[in-house]
Amino acid sequence: MLNPAATNKNGQIVSLKDTPARQPIKLQAVKVACSNCNLRELCMPLGLNTDELHRIDELVTTRRKVKRGTALFHDGDKFTSLYAIRTGFFKTCVAAEDGRDQVTGFQMAGEIVGLDGIVHDHHTCNAVALEDAEVCVMPFERLEELSREVNVMQRHLHKIMSREIVRENGVMLLLGSMRAEERLAAFLLNLTQRLHTRGFSASELVLRMTREEIGSYLGLKLETVSRTFSKFAEDGIIEVKQRHICILDTEALKRIATPQTCP
Amino acid sequence: MLNPAATNKNGQIVSLKDTPARQPIKLQAVKVACSNCNLRELCMPLGLNTDELHRIDELVTTRRKVKRGTALFHDGDKFTSLYAIRTGFFKTCVAAEDGRDQVTGFQMAGEIVGLDGIVHDHHTCNAVALEDAEVCVMPFERLEELSREVNVMQRHLHKIMSREIVRENGVMLLLGSMRAEERLAAFLLNLTQRLHTRGFSASELVLRMTREEIGSYLGLKLETVSRTFSKFAEDGIIEVKQRHICILDTEALKRIATPQTCP
């Protein structure tokens, strides 16, 4: 029903409903307008009136392209803006002094990164593109101004931050009390659910990250991730071909991710 | 130098610099005023002018007492307010369907709880007092109104949320990539540092939570927490008498919490 292959030639996730212009036009020449953006319902509040919509078009003045493997921002960078992901896929990670680092999240189109920077005026994590990406730059001062004047925008900003807090609570639950299979099952369900929201298949996906990155996020070693994938495949729950995953039995994944205490 | 026993008869942490009135006066009769509160510098932004200070006094209309072991709010409760802790000590925890629950944080005087509720208009975790406590109720609508009108307040609210996000990033690093001793060392250092900020000793503390709650927070079993305490004690790093902890060698704890890759 839904098209699992709604990606461009690089396999990137490009859009919710249609594909943006592919011609190599100068970006500066393209009018950046949230009011016309097909991702608006993911980044922006609903229920804006015409006037408010125009106000919001003043928020994003520039877009920025980020090449695969490079950082949108680094730990320590001055904080100036939040970023709404337009295309591509990111990871955020924090680094300990001894070099260990921990992936704290994976972000896809329509999601916001950069919230970590607000508190100290400097970022405290790295945001790295896992595939060529483009983000909408939202200067934070302008965002604050806007949310003083447009109530729904204010509430929206607060919800975005609260959502991130709640998401991290969930990750803490995962890291603190789940076993390897439960973690990976929960991870796959989370990814597919978010992809599904964006119009993709709920049963087929292409992982944008390595086993090591998945492991870091889930508090496991890459070998454990690989083994657990293999186990799921043996059990007929998923099909694995490198980064291509087919989910054959969603219910089984759900049972694994949220085990029921037998009554 | 600093008085580690700046607690009231119940061992509660009561204040930053002096002790509030102990007489059993009706709370409604006491004028609630942030401008006079000795914890203001912990909850509220600095650099408010006189006018802004008075505006802020309109924010907190009521205080609420929470008995030890009872909840300030539950998972599922309607979200109405944020709470600034005035006295006492809280834990927040999320519950999985199967009954497991995960402590997501411990909060002390001057800290804010309730941020999880914003995104869905309902709370998604429980906030439970670990000792008799009192909180300042900050109706969120009023807080939003205030932050529309007082810029420093707006920025402050954003920083509080961002700080929580950054804190949780740190916990994810801990849960995802540290070993038991590292976790407990980091935990002790974090607690004492926060207590120190509030005028208490940096080397002596009384734990407000059980070994099980510490374990839940750190992703360990209570036995492991207990054993690790014992190990630290054997090594002469701390002294443990039930919930009374004396830190004898802070540097050792730091070395354990952030191991250096030998050069």
Next chain:
DNA sequence: CGACACCTTGAAGAGGTTCAAGAAATGTGG
């Protein structure tokens, strides 16, 4: 004083890690 919650410690066991080797995919330069 007795009941209850909390903490400590030991011994056995399991789940995940570490180390290692090889296979598959991907990227690079001639």
Next chain:
DNA sequence: CCACATTTCTTGAACCTCTTCAAGGTGTCG
């Protein structure tokens, strides 16, 4: 476009950290 280097993934075997199960000790509160 192919050869080669590099990265990524898989799988096995030994090991280790933490958990589980169990028992006893300590402290607290009605």
